[in-house]
Amino acid sequence: xxxxxxxxxxxxxxxxxxxxxxxxxxxxxxxxxxxxxxxxxxxxxxxxxxxxxxxxxxxxxxxxxxxxxxxxxxxxxxxxxxxxxxxxxxxxxxxxxxxxxxxxxxxxxxxxxxxxxxxxxxxxxxxxxxxxxxxxxxxxxxxxxxxxxxxxxxxxxxxxxxxxxxxxxxxxxxxxxx
Numbered sequence: 001x002x003x004x005x006x007x008x009x010x011x012x013x014x015x016x017x018x019x020x021x022x023x024x025x026x027x028x029x030x031x032x033x034x035x036x037x038x039x040x041x042x043x044x045x046x047x048x049x050x051x052x053x054x055x056x057x058x059x060x061x062x063x064x065x066x067x068x069x070x071x072x073x074x075x076x077x078x079x080x081x082x083x084x085x086x087x088x089x090x091x092x093x094x095x096x097x098x099x100x101x102x103x104x105x106x107x108x109x110x111x112x113x114x115x116x117x118x119x120x121x122x123x124x125x126x127x128x129x130x131x132x133x134x135x136x137x138x139x140x141x142x143x144x145x146x147x148x149x150x151x152x153x154x155x156x157x158x159x160x161x162x163x164x165x166x167x168x169x170x171x172x173x174x175x176x177x178x
Contacts, residue, residue, distance in 0.1 A: 003054040013058035015157045018048045019070040023122075024085040032084055040088035045095055052099065056108075065108035066157045069096050070149070071168060073114045076176045093168055100166030109165040113152045116172025118144045140173035 007013050022043055048069055059065025074082055075089040093112055100110040117123070117134050135143065152171050155161055170176045 003058065007058050012062060013055045014062070014064065015066045015068070016051055016055045016059075017068045017070070017153055017157075018051055020047070021070075021072075024082050026081050028081050029083050037084045037087070040084040041091060044088040044092045048092065048095065056103075059103075059108050060106050063107040065103070065106070066161075067096075067099065067103070067108065067110040068153050068156050069093075069110075069112045070153075071096070071112040071114040073116050073170060073172050073176050076114065076168075076170070096168070097166045104165055109156070109161065111156045111161075111165060112168040113149060113156070114168050114170045114172070114176070115149045116144055116170070116175050118146060118149060120146060138173040138175055142173065144171060144173060 003013060020043075022039075048067075052067060055065075055067075059067075069092055071093055072085075072089045074086045075093055079086060096110055096112045103110055116138070117131075119131070123131075135141075149171050152169050156164065156169070
């Protein structure tokens, strides 16, 4: 229903950016229960799946589309103690790559952007010690800002990125290098 309303209002659905995140509590694995793990999987895998299913008919009918999942550097870095979040983000990246292969013949690219720690409102209560420790590992020696992530999304949504699919672009000042 939502995709029909969007298409009716805007005329078409060309680009889907999946960008949302719940809190990621830091807990050792013994403190997690399966329901929490499942909630992370639902949030980071089921949500993109449902949104893609809803928008896919529009993209397929025009033989053009862009799906961009906002991932995270946590999977690449294997950070702990966030195992449920890291596992769900790993699943999201696997799903992104699989969908890239499946949808490429339809002119639809599927990519991910993996931001580092971008200080936004939800980080207001993070300790200064944690913030400094992260800043110390950024080769560019500065914080990223939301427009750094937005710029990557604009690029991936553009015609200039028409031959890029199944990729995960890190936006973290060089914290994760291949």
